[in-house]
Amino acid sequence: EIVLTQSPATLSVSPGERATLSCRASQSVSSKLAWYQQKPGQTPRLLIYGASTRATGVPARFSGSGSGTEFTLTISSLQSEDFAVYYCQLYNNWPFTFGPGTKVDIK
Amino acid sequence: EVQLVQSGAEVKKPEESLKISCKGSGYTFFSYWIGWVRQMPGKGLEWMGMIFPGDSDTRYSPSFQGQVTISVDKSINTAYLQWSSLKASDNAMYYCARTSSPWSGLDVWGQGTTVTVSS
Numbered sequence: 001e002i003v004l005t006q007s008p009a010t011l012s013v014s015p016g017e018r019a020t021l022s023c024r025a026s027q028s029v030s031s032k033l034a035w036y037q038q039k040p041g042q043t044p045r046l047l048i049y050g051a052s053t054r055a056t057g058v059p060a061r062f063s064g065s066g067s068g069t070e071f072t073l074t075i076s077s078l079q080s081e082d083f084a085v086y087y088c089q090l091y092n093n094w095p096f097t098f099g100p101g102t103k104v105d106i107k
Numbered sequence: 108e109v110q111l112v113q114s115g116a117e118v119k120k121p122e123e124s125l126k127i128s129c130k131g132s133g134y135t136f137f138s139y140w141i142g143w144v145r146q147m148p149g150k151g152l153e154w155m156g157m158i159f160p161g162d163s164d165t166r167y168s169p170s171f172q173g174q175v176t177i178s179v180d181k182s183i184n185t186a187y188l189q190w191s192s193l194k195a196s197d198n199a200m201y202y203c204a205r206t207s208s209p210w211s212g213l214d215v216w217g218q219g220t221t222v223t224v225s226s
Contacts, residue, residue: 001169034212043202043219044144044152049212056214079160087152095168096142096221099154 002027004088004099012107019075021102023088026067032092035064035073038101039084048073048084078104109133111141111203111217117225120224121192127220131202134215136184137161139205142213143177143188147199154199158186159208193224 003026024085035048045054060075088099114128142157156167160179179186204213
């Protein structure tokens, strides 16, 4: 079973700054990786799939990169609505594990 | 509008059984996988398993195999997650979500069903 680790656990960022979140897989998942955003009390929302493709309606300030075992989610200029927890998830093979999440909070 | 609508919050006692539902609408239900995700209070997302309504192909995470049963009724566009004997540790929010075939991200989510197990 492939394990996903995310770093950092918490990222403190000022509005307007850039945020870089990392997701690492214990084995290659090719480009079969998705990123989700979850705000308190809300349902998760798909941001990125295929490691780098933005889901419908996702602002261009969100971008994903990487393949194999190393992946990055970048938020180019943080807006107030972007403070949330972000999860990566693999789907190259069963089970479709989630990472533990990175919390992005206000500095 | 594409949506998944889940059944309402449940309060149960330990050892009771439970079946919660997830009804799809606005798309071809049998062409997309439906997955179930657990979120315990204050914790992260956990993949439980999923089912393909087209042929009822079902996959479970090893952590949940034997603990829950995932099923589907294509005739009413509804997927289910059930427990035969609840434990206090089943206290959580449970989400259903769909993913395409071949697999992709979970692009549509249900609103979640809160399950509270307490004596």
